[in-house]
Amino acid sequence: MKPYLSIQEAAASTGLSPDTLRYYERIGLIGAVPRGPGGQRRYVPDDMAWLAFLLRLRSTGMPVRQMQAFAELRRQGEATAGARRALLQAHLDGLRQNIRQLEETATVLADKIDHYRQLEASCPTSKAKGANHAKRSICPRSGKTQGN
């Protein structure tokens, strides 16, 4: 079995494009991918694992700058383990807060959708008008309150 992947295979396996892989290398997110005799990149399992981790960071909204910082620390070796842990910890803290926020908004959206559903179900011909806060009937009366 091949002990490495071509750039195209690496692209397929990460979901990134070859251009993006080269870009990541250029900006130092992945440093010095080993090359074959013709100068082509040979992505080894280590590279792939690192890429997968980068993608996780990216998917949680870490900006490229920060990933660069992390990559640089990693390149500097063992001595930076503490700094790397701190960076990850900070990111994780932010992420957890972000998740809470998203969950809150998810319930708000769900409520709004429910509201729409009720409007659609219970206001016969003159359809719903949006999230007005009417207490008695959810059907819109008149006046031009424009709900969301």
Added chain:
Amino acid sequence: MKPYLSIQEAAASTGLSPDTLRYYERIGLIGAVPRGPGGQRRYVPDDMAWLAFLLRLRSTGMPVRQMQAFAELRRQGEATAGARRALLQAHLDGLRQNIRQLEETATVLADKIDHYRQLEASCPTSKAKGANHAKRSICPRSGKTQGN
């Protein structure tokens, strides 16, 4: 009490900049904010509520294009309630999936951090080398496996 907010007050209360508020109006995210005699914008509570909702959508990653679509539907009135609900529902579905993904990554990060912590704690002088998957000792032996 003032029944409206100046653009600056609206900015302060939403966390957006006055420029961004004007920009949102230009691109149709908020339509036709009422104006005072001199042409200045007067943000009324309805506008503020709508803005708050937009910000929720934005914070959950909805692209401006989609918010524009939603705003346009809203402008078209009651008849589009169904479409709006569908749009929100789709967004909510995506959001829920996104949250799950983030949670998964959060645990991965937490694990990685734990791993770092153990390395730092148990490998005396030669500090940690990263997330190698060694089974016996977590302390790095030799060879150049570069962990994350």
Added chain:
DNA sequence: CCTTGACCTGGAGTGCGCTCCAGCTTTTAG
């Protein structure tokens, strides 16, 4: 009345994260 600061408009500029391109070399299938 006059100044000062907020506001207005249309349009240009910015930072991020890619994405595409030209021009050339290398690899691979027939």
Added chain:
DNA sequence: CTAAAAGCTGGAGCGCACTCCAGGTCAAGG
């Protein structure tokens, strides 16, 4: 051996979501 496909580099270009600017208007305090 040849032709097509894939890779390489350096640099330009792009879409998004703002952000800033010039040049002018308006309004509120002294």
